[in-house]
Amino acid sequence: MKLRSSEWFENENAELTFQHRTAMRAMGHNPDTFVGKPIIGIFNAWSDLNSCNYPHKEFVEYVKRGVLLAGGYPIEMHTISTPSDFMKPSDLLYRNLLSMDLEESVRSQPIDGIVMLCECDKTAPGQLMAAASCDLPALQFAAGHRKSGTFRGKTVNYGTDLWKYSDDYKAGLLSEEDWKELETSISCSLGGCPVMGSASTMKGLSEMLGMMLPGTSSIPATDSRRKIAAEATGMRIVEMVRENLTPSRLMTESAFNNAIKLLAAMGGSTNAAIHLTAIAGRLGIRIPIERYEELTQNIPLIANLQPAGSYSMDDFHKAGGLRRVIHNILPLLDQDCLGCTGETIGEIYGREMPEYESSAEVIASLETPFKARAGLAILKGNLAPQGAVIKKSAVSPHLFKHRGQAVVFESYQDMLARIDTDDLEVTEESVLVLKHCGPVAMGMPEWGSIPIPAKLLRQGVRDMVRISDARMSGTSYGAVILHAAPEAAVGGPLAIVREGDWIELDIEASTIRLDLEDGEIAERLAAWQPPKPQHKRGYPRLFADHTLQAPEGCDLDVLRPGSKEDAVFVPPIVGRG
Incomplete structure (x- = not known):
């Protein structure tokens, strides 16, 4: 197969080839070691303000090792980070900016395959939107969720328990001393929120869409198996480049329908209705808002996780994690959809799973769900x-x-x-x-x-x-x-x-x-008179002028193709810069 990166490094124009190879030599990259190999862009979104994504500062090295072991060549790159705790007034508009950052970095540079390091809420959907637009072989790898904390002898989870204790504090049921102690104990490690919030939801949906290695979305950030999964992700993306297994082959309309059903079964975030619609829209696939209800009329809640249930992501992982949830709802899914291993989801998730002690308290069956009303x-x-x-x-x-x-x-x-x-x-x-x-x-x-x-x-x-x-x-x-x-x-x-x-x-x-x-x-x-715009200039002004409404995914109209035929990634003309 002809690699995309060969346009830069094996061009018929000797001057261009010389220019690009010498630029790589300046950074210590010997053309003898990378020319002819799939060049994998590893897009990292960690920052010192993003505790959710911070573990990727270490995990990226394991992804690189996997790429090298499989015969590819890793290049680490960076995008903006979207720490939900800090971005004001909203991180949603920066989801679109992150997707543009990643897409244009890929479009304009010698990259054959993509690994996207995600966790915090808008990182995952922003990356998937970009991957859909690029349609080069791509995989996501998540940082994993943080540990649950403890407060006065009780397990507490950042996110859901914060809102509950905040109500108690305002009601006078929690003293000032209690409130200060809670601050020190509710979030004491790195990684995403340890409940079925937006981060855990989008990781699960990414796996369902075939954009994350099976069984990896719910591994905790502190578990050594996440490092092994990082290496495996690096190895698999090289194989996907050789197989030309692209996002458009994985994220089909049927795959999105499966994701909507999973969203209901695991009690996932309402934000997913915006994100899935936006991701699908980049591929020219329209998801009418009514579909989120129509497809889930008969799907119960089988994951007993906060905020809809009682348990944490640690409990979820011990009970079999997302693999068990998909296994249990498999009869309701289109099993012919492809996963990133090249197998169908029926083959991947249909294999018999061992029963774990007390797992049924966390992940139920379709026959004995936790709630009939889901989705x-x-x-x-x-x-x-x-x-x-x-x-x-x-x-x-x-x-x-x-x-x-x-x-x-x-x-x-x-x-x-x-x-x-x-x-x-x-x-x-x-x-x-x-x-x-x-x-x-x-x-x-x-x-x-x-x-x-x-x-x-x-x-x-x-x-x-x-x-x-x-x-x-x-x-x-x-x-x-x-x-x-x-x-x-x-x-x-x-x-x-x-x-x-x-x-x-x-x-x-x-x-x-x-x-x-x-x-x-x-x-x-x-x-009625329209209010004055909040922003006069800059990206927030651009966003306000071009954003679609929530039922259309809040993507920018200029990033949304008019049809499936228009959803074509146009590469640059490789010439003098």
């Missing part, structure tokens, strides 16, 4: 004509059908200023409404899990209906309606909701409705 409900109605999402497995049962009056916050700042005041007119029957947090307004931050007002927390209230055009952390829980589209900033009906309006939610019927006459809604919308 995402796609809510439509006059309040969200293009749809909104809610995670059924995280909703308190008594709120599946609800009618309440709106308590309206015009912005996140407005919400912060008033949510915990004693004079806020709110009851547990109220519906909290937060506006102007969507992709155009703010880059769609994780502000959708509106806090329960402090005075209700003191009364013992722990869940109530909330709606916004924002996202929420995959580690959060509750009756939280998200991604309302169109968003308020572009004139979606959310923009005209007023204090005291009645809102009706019916999850079983998949509806969310503002109880107003059509004429009143039309009159309010006609009088």
Whole structure:
């Protein structure tokens, strides 16, 4: 086979070949050792501000070793990092920037195959979007999840337990001393959140899509088997280059359907509805938002993991991890889809698995699931004509059908200023409404899990209906309606909701409705004025001008091909730079 990198290093133009080889020699790369071998770009996204991705500073060396052992040549490269804890107001817009960073680095340089080192929430989907656009052989390798912490003799997990203890602190059930001790003990190691949040969700979906070696997505960051998996990833990508096993052969429409079913079965993050749609869109595959509900009507929750369940990712790994989940739901999947080993997923995950002690407490069967209600409900109605999402497995049962009056916050700042005041007119029957947090307004931050007002927390209230055009952390829980589209900033009906309006939610019927006459809604919308843009220049301005709405994946319109035929990676003309 002719390698892509040969255009640079074995070009018929002797001057170009000379220029490129001598540039490699300047960095200590001898052409005798790499010309004719697959050159593997290893894209690293660690930084000193990203505790989730930080282990890749070490793991990259094991990937390199695997590449060398398989007869390839590793080149380490770097992209921007997306630490969810620090990127404000939102890391979602930088997901797209990361994907552009990676795609253009690959497009313009002598790379034959790609290994993408991921973990923190937007790193994984951003890399998969880039891999889809490049369509060169590619694999992901995750850093793994961090250990659970301990607080006052109890296991605590960064993410889900943070939100629970935060409510207790605001309710006066946790002292200042307790709160300070929790800070020192809830997150004491490197790696992703140890629950089924967005990071764990996207790693699992990557494996399901064939973009991560089977059985590797749920290994802990501190487990030595992750180093072995890193080496195996490096070895396999070289073989995939020789086989020309590209993302478009793995991430087919059927594979995305499988991923949506897995998302429901493992109680994954609502963010996945945005990410899967964006990844598929890069391949010219459209996922209508309704599909997230249609494909999962009969799929129960079989992973008993926080936030929808009780256990941590450590428990999940001990119980057999993602391999067991896919094995258990295999009858519901298209088993002919290819995995990155070149085998079908039926062959990969259909093999008999040993039973582990107490594994059934963490990963159930289809016959005896933890919850019958799983997956995402796609809510439509006059309040969200293009749809909104809610995670059924995280909703308190008594709120599946609800009618309440709106308590309206015009912005996140407005919400912060008033949510915990004693004079806020709110009851547990109220519906909290937060506006102007969507992709155009703010880059769609994780502000959708509106806090329960402090005075209700003191009364013992722990869940109530909330709606916004924002996202929420995959580690959060509750009756939280998200991604309302169109968003308020572009004139979606959310923009005209007023204090005291009645809102009706019916999850079983998949509806969310503002109880107003059509004429009143039309009159309010006609009088609506768009808000001033938050950003005047730079990438945030570019994002706001070109982002698609949540049901289309919040990708930039200029990165989305119009059809499968348009989803063609155009290489550069190799000449003088």
